[in-house]
Amino acid sequence: IDKEKLLDGLLAAGFDEVSCFSRYQSFLYRKTSPYKPSGYLVSKLRSYEDLHKRCGPNTQSYINALERFKSGHTIHSTECRYLVWISFSGLGNRILTLASAYLYALLTDRVLLVDRGKDMADLFCEPFPGNSWLLPLDFPLSDQFNSFDMKSPQCYGNMLKNHLINTSTDSVPSYLYLHLAHDYEHHDKLFFCEDDQNLFGKVPWLIMKTDNYFVPSLFLVPSFEQELSKLFPEKGTVFHHLGRYLFLPSNPVWALITRYYHSYMAKADERIGIQVRVFDSRPGPFKHVMDQILACTLREKLLPEVDLKDSTVTPLNNPRLKAVLLTSLSSGYSENLKDMYWEHPTVTGEVVGVYQPSHEGFQQTEKQVHNRKAWAEMYLLSLTDVLVTSSWSTFGYVAQGLGGLRPWILYKPENDTTPDPPCRRAMSMEPCFHAPPFYDCKAKTGIDTGAVVPHVRHCEDMSWGLKVVDGHDGL
């Protein structure tokens, strides 16, 4: 039982259970993952935990490092080095970038510190034993995080562009701002080059703002390659393992998750998640999207067909029950589906219950309950047996990754038309990196970074995106 409870060693034992019920209860709600973390990953997590305990907030090392940060000094070889992650963008995005930042910290022996923004502390438990991952509130630059962008003087790309720094220099600043958001340009993209990485090694404080899951491109940095394949022999499991390790719903969110699960999902014979995210400024619901949901789920036999002729069949006494968990900002899709399965019998004799936890109408990233519910919904989706997601949505990526689910992805509709085919099965459960660089650092020319190694490929839902896939996953 302990093995199950600790997710095959992913989680450290010995935490106080009451402060974070989800940590040791998640295994009760999810089938045991078929993907086991490597022993190497597990030991790396444990040694990171030691590092974090030694260097984290309010330790002597942290206080020293902060002193030197303020005085602008650079590094002594024995010192702790830090990566500060800035809270930025929607919740799904934040979860993916935080996982990316953590992996980067693991690869570069840095201590990850989390800018809590409006609600990071409310949504998640502390993942590391013995010390907090939250950046102390008195961190000198905190109040500038919002204004950091590619034009900031501390921005690495900007400094490069203005020849204020170069990769062969010996004198480096005490901190650098790394701008890895979707709007970043050539010089900031050099983050993914080995020479630049070598430079960063000498910088004690890195401060990062990103809204992208940049893990796939880390696989293309030669100096990370070997370590990554030791950490993740099954390559397509990066977010699956790191996500379950890092993102533990806080007690209030765990209460939302478990209550909803017991109220609406627990008794079903099978659970189907449908994540509907429509990137359209008009309010919706849209007929072409509804048609697409139906075309996908029926054609792929995820949901049973209905008999529109209502041929009279003797009702079954104890029919098989499928529960559909549909998440969406609008209530129209689930209502439509619910009515369909109420008004007509299925050809299989199954009954289908349809549930939608919230329909908040529009994205409200700053409201506490709203984000608690958004997080609860991603997690609930991850507890389903079969998952359908929307193209381009990090909300869906989080669900698929946590759940270890290779989803069916609804193609992004163009011109208000239902795509044909409506969806396809994902190659892996990994998230897609939406804004990868297309640059060969050695040759200094553009290349297709989706064709360099077999395990980094273009995404199903975004042709220019990159995602990590397993060698054995066919297209």
Next chain:
Amino acid sequence: IDKEKLLDGLLAAGFDEVSCFSRYQSFLYRKTSPYKPSGYLVSKLRSYEDLHKRCGPNTQSYINALERFKSGHTIHSTECRYLVWISFSGLGNRILTLASAYLYALLTDRVLLVDRGKDMADLFCEPFPGNSWLLPLDFPLSDQFNSFDMKSPQCYGNMLKNHLINTSTDSVPSYLYLHLAHDYEHHDKLFFCEDDQNLFGKVPWLIMKTDNYFVPSLFLVPSFEQELSKLFPEKGTVFHHLGRYLFLPSNPVWALITRYYHSYMAKADERIGIQVRVFDSRPGPFKHVMDQILACTLREKLLPEVDLKDSTVTPLNNPRLKAVLLTSLSSGYSENLKDMYWEHPTVTGEVVGVYQPSHEGFQQTEKQVHNRKAWAEMYLLSLTDVLVTSSWSTFGYVAQGLGGLRPWILYKPENDTTPDPPCRRAMSMEPCFHAPPFYDCKAKTGIDTGAVVPHVRHCEDMSWGLKVVDGHDGL
């Protein structure tokens, strides 16, 4: 099993099961009723069935009677006499008036014929073996039914008023129109007097339009008194028995009922029905109504309190599940309740799922699916273990009667204020007669008809209404 299946003899055996699944399957969805029909009622139902087979549509007796109806002749003592029920008003009203008409037919040895209106044939199975209860479409007056009112020349009250008829006459017309709708006046109310009843006995065809459950006042007609107490030794069971006997959901409606039940209600440990009917022309939802629903259900301990402080409690592993079936034209009340039980834990540790089959926005009495759903919802409410209803609503009366449930009635709010107390337990499961006469036929003066006999009392939800209660039911 046959005893259960036939509802203790209420239903006749030998019907074709396929044409009406609900007839012999309803017992699977409902706890066995603690109220048994009297042997006298059962034999009366069987002899009515014989009468109906002998005199119903397209029999020689019917053809003869129709001939004489057309020629304006009056009755021979051996002939079949008829009561034509006109389809009128909302579905809940129609179900109650049809039950009233049937009881009146039983008491007066008439054959009940049902004007099918827009959808009676679509919603209900045939209740009588061997012949239809539907008035043949070629019935001469069918196309005038809509225009019948208290001013019609054939209207009994109108004829009385104009001295065209009187109770001591020997010459009676071949048919009379009985106007028993809410707007009826003194002369039509004389329907409930013995002398007038004696006159009706000689009239072969009675045609009745009503939107009221007039059974309570039949208990005050001396000539019906004895027969009624033999039929219903437990007085408060009239609609419970007649309703389950007469109103069998047609196959399409039964499919709606059973599918919904299996999808959302079957697995719960307890089922609570809340019928919300707001008689207000503004759209709603209204805060004072929501407050009232909560005040009633929490105070009466029908639903568990929530802990608004969200005190952290270890989530239970397999909590008790209560399913709330809430019906309403608006979706606001169930959404509010659903959110409350999602956002907060209950003090009992139970979880509460909230379901609303439809929210049609406004009453649409002429649409087929709409009325199918309305009927399905009344029936689903009747399958709950505990029922809360709204004052004045026949929709709720039907549910409580079919279910054998003594509901908690939400008092009618005045001035947008939550009533205090918010609700009370009903004295009996009988419907309320909203427009009873207050007249002493013998003394020819007004009296309080709610104070004549112990088993006919004023209603809980309407002070001037009358309902049948059992002697032992306290106030």
